[in-house]
Amino acid sequence: MSIQSPTLNVSILSKDANALAKEITNTWAEPTSLHICQAVTTSEQINPDEVEVLLADPNLAAKVIDQCTGLKWCQSTWAGNAPLLNLDKSDYILTGVKGVFGKLMREYVFAYLLQYARNIPAFAHNQNHQPPIWKESPRAPLTGKTFGILGAGSIAQALIPVAKSFEMKVIGLSRSGQAVEGFDNVYAATDLLKFAQEVDHVVNLMPDTPATTGVLDQAFFEALKPHSVFINAGRGSAMVDDALLNALNSGQLQAAVLDVFTQEPLPEQHPFWRHPKVVVTAHTAAVSSPEDVAGVFVTNATRYMTNEPLLYQFDFNKGY
Known part of the structure; x- marks a missing residue:
C-alpha cells in the first residue's frame, strides 16, 4: 500500500457523520495530517471523485461505492458489511468495527x-x-x-x-x-x-x-x-x-x-x-456509538499512514 499524500483525506458518509467528524478531529493527534473533506448523511450528498478514504455506514456506501474510482480503503461503521460484500467492487481494503460490541x-x-x-x-x-x-x-x-x-x-x-x-x-x-x-x-x-x-x-x-x-x-x-x-x-x-x-x-x-x-x-x-x-427488538442488541467507531477509525488511520496492516479486514471471498 502506498500513501499518496502526507495528509489523509477522509470522506464520511453516515447518519452520524457530524458526530464522527467531531470525535475524529478531537482524537487525532496531529490535526494538520488529517483532512475531513466531506461529512454527509446521505449518499446523494457525497462527491465520489473526492473519495480516497471512506468512513461509512455500509447501507449508504453501497449506493455510491462503484462511483468511487479512487477509493483505497473503506472503514465501515458496522460489525457486518453485507451491503458492500454483495457488490462486485472489491479493489479496495474494507475494514469493520470489532472489540466494541x-x-x-x-x-x-x-x-x-x-x-x-x-x-x-x-x-x-x-x-x-x-x-x-x-x-x-x-x-x-x-x-x-x-x-x-x-x-x-x-x-x-x-x-x-x-x-x-x-x-x-x-x-x-x-x-x-x-x-x-x-x-x-x-x-x-x-x-x-x-x-x-x-x-x-x-x-x-x-x-x-x-x-x-x-x-x-x-x-x-x-x-x-x-x-x-x-x-x-x-x-x-x-x-x-x-x-x-x-x-x-x-x-x-x-x-x-x-x-x-x-x-x-x-x-x-x-x-x-x-x-x-x-x-x-429493533436491531439494538449491540449498537456502536460514534465514540466507539471513531476510536477504531483513528487506530486504523494511524496504521494506514504508516503502511501497517489494517485491523479487522474483511475477506471478499469468504464474506466476513
Missing part, C-alpha cells in the same frame, strides 16, 4: 435468558392481574445448562465469561469447527443438528454470508429442546421465519428473542409482532 451483547443476551430462567413474565402478569396474584412461579436456573453460540468470533467469545459465571457449559459452531479458547466444544458448520440437539439455550451471532443464509430451518428448530430459548442477534437472513413460527406454535420451543430480520423495519403485519412467545 461484546459488552453490549452480553447485556442483551443474558437479560433475556435470565428473564426466562427466573420466569419474570409470569410475575409481571400476576402483578398486573386484578386482583394481584401472590403465587410462586416455576423457575429454570441457568446453572448446569448448555449454552450454544452460533459463531465463535470476538462477540461470541465475550459471552463466555458470563455463561461460565452461571456454571453453564458453552459450545460453539463455526465454519471450521476448530477449537477456540473458552468454549467447551466447537462444532463444525456441517454438524449443525448435533449442535442443536445438545444445547438448552442458543444465540445466533453468525455473519451474513451465502453459507449461512437459511440454515436455521425446520430441521434446526425441531432438533432443539422444548424448553430452549432462541435468540437471534446475528443476521436475519440465517433464519427461516416460517420454520421458527411452526416450532413456537407446536411447543417445540419455549420462546424466541429476535433483534434482526430479513426485512427491517419488521413489517407491521408480520406475525412476530403479535406472537405471545416472541420478543421483538
Whole structure:
C-alpha cells in the first residue's frame, strides 16, 4: 500500500457523520495530517471523485461505492458489511468495527435468558392481574445448562465469561469447527443438528454470508429442546421465519428473542409482532456509538499512514 499524500483525506458518509467528524478531529493527534473533506448523511450528498478514504455506514456506501474510482480503503461503521460484500467492487481494503460490541451483547443476551430462567413474565402478569396474584412461579436456573453460540468470533467469545459465571457449559459452531479458547466444544458448520440437539439455550451471532443464509430451518428448530430459548442477534437472513413460527406454535420451543430480520423495519403485519412467545427488538442488541467507531477509525488511520496492516479486514471471498 502506498500513501499518496502526507495528509489523509477522509470522506464520511453516515447518519452520524457530524458526530464522527467531531470525535475524529478531537482524537487525532496531529490535526494538520488529517483532512475531513466531506461529512454527509446521505449518499446523494457525497462527491465520489473526492473519495480516497471512506468512513461509512455500509447501507449508504453501497449506493455510491462503484462511483468511487479512487477509493483505497473503506472503514465501515458496522460489525457486518453485507451491503458492500454483495457488490462486485472489491479493489479496495474494507475494514469493520470489532472489540466494541461484546459488552453490549452480553447485556442483551443474558437479560433475556435470565428473564426466562427466573420466569419474570409470569410475575409481571400476576402483578398486573386484578386482583394481584401472590403465587410462586416455576423457575429454570441457568446453572448446569448448555449454552450454544452460533459463531465463535470476538462477540461470541465475550459471552463466555458470563455463561461460565452461571456454571453453564458453552459450545460453539463455526465454519471450521476448530477449537477456540473458552468454549467447551466447537462444532463444525456441517454438524449443525448435533449442535442443536445438545444445547438448552442458543444465540445466533453468525455473519451474513451465502453459507449461512437459511440454515436455521425446520430441521434446526425441531432438533432443539422444548424448553430452549432462541435468540437471534446475528443476521436475519440465517433464519427461516416460517420454520421458527411452526416450532413456537407446536411447543417445540419455549420462546424466541429476535433483534434482526430479513426485512427491517419488521413489517407491521408480520406475525412476530403479535406472537405471545416472541420478543421483538429493533436491531439494538449491540449498537456502536460514534465514540466507539471513531476510536477504531483513528487506530486504523494511524496504521494506514504508516503502511501497517489494517485491523479487522474483511475477506471478499469468504464474506466476513
